[in-house]
Amino acid sequence: MITKPKGTKDIYGMEAKKWQYVSKVIDEVMEKYNYDLIRTPVFESTELFHRGVGETTDIVTKETYDFTDRGGRNMTLRPEGTAGVVRSYIENKMYGSDDKPTKLYYNMPMYRYERPQAGRLRELTQFGYELIGSDDPLSDAEVISLAVNIYKILGLKKIKVNINSLGDTESRNNYRDALVKHFKPHIDDLCDDCRERLNKNPLRILDCKIDCDKEVMKTAPKTIDYLNEESKNRFEKVKEYLDVMAVEYEVNPSVVRGLDYYNHTVFEIEVNVEGFGAQNVIGGGGRYNGMINQLGGPVTPAIGFASGFDRLMLALEYENVNLLVNDSIDLFILYVNEEEKKYAAYLTNELRMNGFIVETDYLNRSLKSQFKQADRLNSKYTIVLNSCDLKRNEVKIKNNKSKQEDIISVDALIYYLEEKLSEDELEIYENTNHDLKNTQECTHNKEE
RNA sequence: GCGGAGUUGGUGAAGUGGUUAACACACUGGUUUGUGGCACCAGCACGCGUGGGUUCGAUUCCCACACUCCGCCCCA
Numbered sequence: 353m354i355t356k357p358k359g360t361k362d363i364y365g366m367e368a369k370k371w372q373y374v375s376k377v378i379d380e381v382m383e384k385y386n387y388d389l390i391r392t393p394v395f396e397s398t399e400l401f402h403r404g405v406g407e408t409t410d411i412v413t414k415e416t417y418d419f420t421d422r423g424g425r426n427m428t429l430r431p432e433g434t435a436g437v438v439r440s441y442i443e444n445k446m447y448g449s450d451d452k453p454t455k456l457y458y459n460m461p462m463y464r465y466e467r468p469q470a471g472r473l474r475e476l477t478q479f480g481y482e483l484i485g486s487d488d489p490l491s492d493a494e495v496i497s498l499a500v501n502i503y504k505i506l507g508l509k510k511i512k513v514n515i516n517s518l519g520d521t522e523s524r525n526n527y528r529d530a531l532v533k534h535f536k537p538h539i540d541d542l543c544d545d546c547r548e549r550l551n552k553n554p555l556r557i558l559d560c561k562i563d564c565d566k567e568v569m570k571t572a573p574k575t576i577d578y579l580n581e582e583s584k585n586r587f588e589k590v591k592e593y594l595d596v597m598a599v600e601y602e603v604n605p606s607v608v609r610g611l612d613y614y615n616h617t618v619f620e621i622e623v624n625v626e627g628f629g630a631q632n633v634i635g636g637g638g639r640y641n642g643m644i645n646q647l648g649g650p651v652t653p654a655i656g657f658a659s660g661f662d663r664l665m666l667a668l669e670y671e672n673v674n675l676l677v678n679d680s681i682d683l684f685i686l687y688v689n690e691e692e693k694k695y696a697a698y699l700t701n702e703l704r705m706n707g708f709i710v711e712t713d714y715l716n717r718s719l720k721s722q723f724k725q726a727d728r729l730n731s732k733y734t735i736v737l738n739s740c741d742l743k744r745n746e747v748k749i750k751n752n753k754s755k756q757e758d759i760i761s762v763d764a765l766i767y768y769l770e771e772k773l774s775e776d777e778l779e780i781y782e783n784t785n786h787d788l789k790n791t792q793e794c795t796h797n798k799e800e
Numbered sequence: 801g802c803g804g805a806g807u808u809g810g811u812g813a814a815g816u817g818g819u820u821a822a823c824a825c826a827c828u829g830g831u832u833u834g835u836g837g838c839a840c841c842a843g844c845a846c847g848c849g850u851g852g853g854u855u856c857g858a859u860u861c862c863c864a865c866a867c868u869c870c871g872c873c874c875c876a
Contacts, residue, residue, distance in 0.1 A: 355849095358867065410874045414801075432876085462876085467801080469870060478876060545873070556874090611875090620876095633876065660876030688834055721828080723836030736835060750835090 359466070359474025361662075369677045370665065374506060375459060378479055381502050385494075387457040387481050392436035394461065395419075398426040404435035404647055406612025408552045415464040429463035432611070433480050434640070434656050435647075441484055442649035453485035459661070471631035471663045480637070480658030484644070487653035489586055492617040492639060493593030499621055499635055499657050500599055506664075507673035508623065511634075514604035515590075515619040518555075518575055519583035521642070524615060527578035528554055538568045555608040574605040583616065590617055613646075614638040617655065625670040634667055635659030680730035682773060683749075685712040685737065686722040692737040699735075699747075699762075706766050708773075726752070732776065733769070 356362060363371055382389075398418055405412050417429040430436050437456055441447065446454050459479040466472060481498070483491050496513065503511050518524050531554040539547055542557070549556045558572065579587065594601055601619075609618045618638035637657030644652040668675065683703065687696040696712045703710045711729055713722045719736075726734050735749050747765065750757045751772070760768050 355867065415874080464875075466874075467872090468868085469872095472875075476876065480876090609875095630871065631876075635876065658876065663876055686835080718829080719834055720832090720836050727837060734835090738834075748835095 357474070359468040359472075361473060361475070366677070366679065367665075369679065370668075370675050371661075373675050373677050374661070374665065374668075375479075377506055378457075378459060378502060381498070381505060382457045382481065385455070385498055387455040390437055390440065390456040390458050391460065392430070392433075392440050392458070394463075395427045395429050396436055396439065398428040400435050400439055400647070401428055401431060404438060404613065404643060405432060409611055411464065411611070415466055417463045417465055430460075431462055431464050433458050433460060433462065433478055433658055434482060434613070434643075437482050437656075438484075438644055438647055438649070438654070441482075442644060442647055447485065447650055447652060453483055453491065455481065455483050457481035469631070470629035471660070471666055473662060477661035478658045479661055480656060482654060482656035484654040485652055486655075487641065489589035490593050492590045492655055493597060493599070495637065495655050495657050496594060496601070496617075496619055497597045497599045499637070499659065502659075503621070503634075503664075506668060507675070508667055508671055510624045510671060512622050512624055513599065513601040513619060514607045514622070515594075515601050515617065516575060516604055516607040517579060517583060517587040517590075517617055518608065518615050518638075519579040519587075520615060523575075523579045523583045526580075527573065527575055530573045530578055531555065531557070534572055535568065541568060553612070558606050558608055575608070576603070576605060586616060609636065609638055613640040613643045615641055619657075621659075623667040623670070625667065628667065628670050631663060634663040680732060681709040681711050682731070682769065683708060683710045683733045683735065684722070684726035684729060684731035685710065685735045686719060686726065687713070687737045688719055689739065691739055692742070695737055695742055699737075699765075703766070703769070708769060732773065 379389075398416075401412050401416065407413070411431045416431050419427055419429075421427055437458065441454065441456075457480065459477065461475055461477050463475055466474060468474060481495070483495055496515065500511065500513060519527065532550060535542065535546075535550055535554065535557060539550065542550075546557045558569070576584075576587070591601075591603075604620075607618055607620050609620075616639040618636075620633050620636040622632045623634055624632070635657060636659075637655070639653070639655040641653040644650070644654060685696045685700055687693045700710050700712045711726075711731070713725065715721075717725065723734070731752055733749055733751055735747050738748065741747055741759070745762050746759050747762055748757060748759050749765070749768070753776075758768070
């Protein structure tokens with residue numbers, strides 16, 4: 353048997369329905385925030401990621417899927433979304449548009465050559481968005497609050513937002529020097545990885561899980577103390593806007609992010625559900641004002657966010673969020689003989705064209721099996737075609753829940769179904785839809 | 801790249817160096833010549849991750865590999 357490659361996943365059945373639902377919610381929210389969808393290629397020149405994401409990042413040095421195409425070009429399956437979006441922004445001269453800032457979102461698969469574990473796959477899906485062309489602290493706050501809002505609308509409750517500021521280039525360099533100065537005398541106390549990091553990417557030492565409890569770590573300088581006046585004021589502004597939008601957050605100096613391109617605001621969103629596993633950061637992002645220029649575009653400020661779709665789905669599952677996924681059909685049409693089968697074919701087609709979800713039997717099953725199939729599909733109504741009824745141009749339709757049966761004229765069928773289904777829906781809405789109402793009420797209260 | 805635990809049908813699984821791989825659920829058909837979801841009956845793994853080895857004989861023992869799950873590094 354040929355099996356799927358390591359670290360990949362087939363998504364089908366109920367899981368696929370949930371994916372569609374979550375994607376739809378994302379699309380709707382993004383539309384309200386006026387972000388446009390962008391799709392970029394799965395593979396790009398290897399160089400894009402080296403220059404865009406950074407030579408020293410782990411993602412680029414040891415996790416990419418690289419290949420040479422038949423023309424001898426070096427290609428890489430994208431490990432993240434921002435580099436491709438920025439490349440497209442520059443290549444298509446979007447900076448020339450009068451519509452500023454440029455707001456783009458995506459929902460696409462990414463590829464990283466890693467050892468799979470809970471919440472980590474080699475083919476992963478991320479949705480994310482980029483706000484390009486504004487350096488205003490309000491854009492930072494909006495990008496963060498948007499992420500929080502998507503999670504909230506989907507029904508996640510136990511999320512925590514960690515924010516930090518790396519400052520501008522000057523602040524970042526000062527901080528970097530201070531870190532090196534701080535850790536150098538203690539280099540022998542640090543783990544092998546950290547010794548390596550000291551030269552290449554000292555910020556990452558702060559993320560280390562082996563050395564995190566050591567004294568040197570606790571006394572390490574904090575990014576915030578090395579922000580120059582301008583960067584500090586900027587960070588304060590971001591926090592002010594977040595407060596106005598009622599976003600709860602915590603300033604966490606150890607959030608430094610693994611990608612080289614970040615400056616100023618960086619943030620991560622984690623879920624705190626028991627048993628969720630080690631990969632509890634479901635989304636993160638930050639400002640990358642230098643990247644567009646570095647990739648050959650005009651100097652342009654930008655900020656973005658990306659979230660792991662698979663991890664988001666896991667979080668929803670662990671929080672027992674009940675997604676409003678439709679797993680029923682409107683009508684199942686049963687038949688026995690060939691004449692009725694033909695009529696079933698006609699009626700099924702006709703009703704589908706009128707917007708109903710209709711199924712019938714394709715396996716010439718016994719009537720009993722057809723009933724079973726109708727149950728399995730959670731059919732709201734069933735029609736058993738009967739030659740005698742059909743001669744009078746009538747069908748017998750049954751509500752599978754109430755068991756009530758009606759004999760109605762075929763001409764009235766569409767009208768009948770429309771009316772009955774909307775009655776049923778109203779009943780379901782009154783019983784199950786309170787969650788959504790409550791969320792909306794909460795938001796209103798906060799705004800007032 | 802490193803470490804731990806696994807891999808028996810559609811599913812959950814029991815089991816053994818030697819004729820037919822238990823049980824349950826699901827599924828299909830029948831009892832019921834056109835009204836089901838109950839009950840009863842029948843059917844349902846030529847196979848025990850893949851490839852080698854030991855053996856008269858391996859799903860069971862040994863080795864390698866693959867994959868899955870969990871963790872480290874890192875990230876979403």
